[in-house]
Amino acid sequence: MKGKKTLTFLLMDAPFENARTTTALRLIDIAARRGYDINVFAYEGAVYLPFAAQKQHANAVHGHDVVQEDHPLPREWVEAVVQEAAKNGGRVDWVNCGLCVDERGATDAVAGVRRGSPADFWKMATSSDNTLVIATK
């Protein structure tokens, strides 16, 4: 088993807009499977990733009802990586930038997400083994 590390990720993209979201979550999932401690600072639109009100829908073009379509919800992916890290002896500290939450009305996040500020991101970055900033375009 690889040695335990702490990694920090800064994300900016809202869900369902860009491939950066899935790549970022793939990276976080890999780190979670290794039992790393993972910090995520969700900035700008990324505060919608753990938004609790996300809901699945049917897809008439695919000919699927809600159950058949089983549409991915990023909030479920966030919950899943939090659980995966814990299962493997690590943890995910997911911080939503508070001002970004306020201006977007994204206050209702899944359990395990806390509100924070850029000072939290700086603290995460200085106390982890590495930080990857995945900015939006």
Place this chain on the structure above:
Amino acid sequence: MKTLNIIETAYRATLEEQDDPVVWIIHAMKGAGAEQGVVLRANAVNYAVKAQGVPPLAFGARRQQQGPHLAEAVGGLVGKGVAVYVVSDDLTERGLQGEELIGGLKPVRKTDLPALCSGYDRVWHW
């Protein structure tokens, strides 16, 4: 931990946010004690242009009170002691010249960037 922030993207959501979110977070981290440098490259070199600015947006009766002041925001970083570099090749490509730009910037060539990176512990690309 000294961090170099390379800013490439420009004018993304700056009207809605009344600022550039990357320049803004660098200000905020500076306030939290971060030791940082900034490189403006590609379209972000335009943030150094003194003459930029827009009248406040208005949608129906709703009028914006605080528009973005991007050159001032960049100048503010300089005022706080943050080294702000601007890629001269990118200025030239965009037809920009010294007297159009805010003061206090440090011009660098694209080819200087590797050496600049070596002076920092971390390099973040925005």
Place this chain on the structure above:
Amino acid sequence: MADYLMIESRDPFDSSDVANFLALAEGLSKAGNAVTLFLVQNGVLPARHGARSAPLAVLAANGVEVLADSFSLSERGISANRLIPGIKAAPLDLVVDRLAAGCRALWH
């Protein structure tokens, strides 16, 4: 000297800024740093032999380790035999390996 992990998610068909990022990778390598360029998402498109592949081939020939995310390649139907010489497919796990090892990581 340092180890750099440069992650390129964009492609030259879409953005001319990719050239700047590749030039930075080349400059860092020439300055004596160990540089890995990891292509992901649409960044893998020029890894298939075509009109915009030459800059990647030059980087690989000049000592930059050029890797392409196997998932992104598969997603775009780019098989191993279509990759330009010098580029290898690699799992995204490698990015986490390098982050964990403390490589300076830049995402474009």
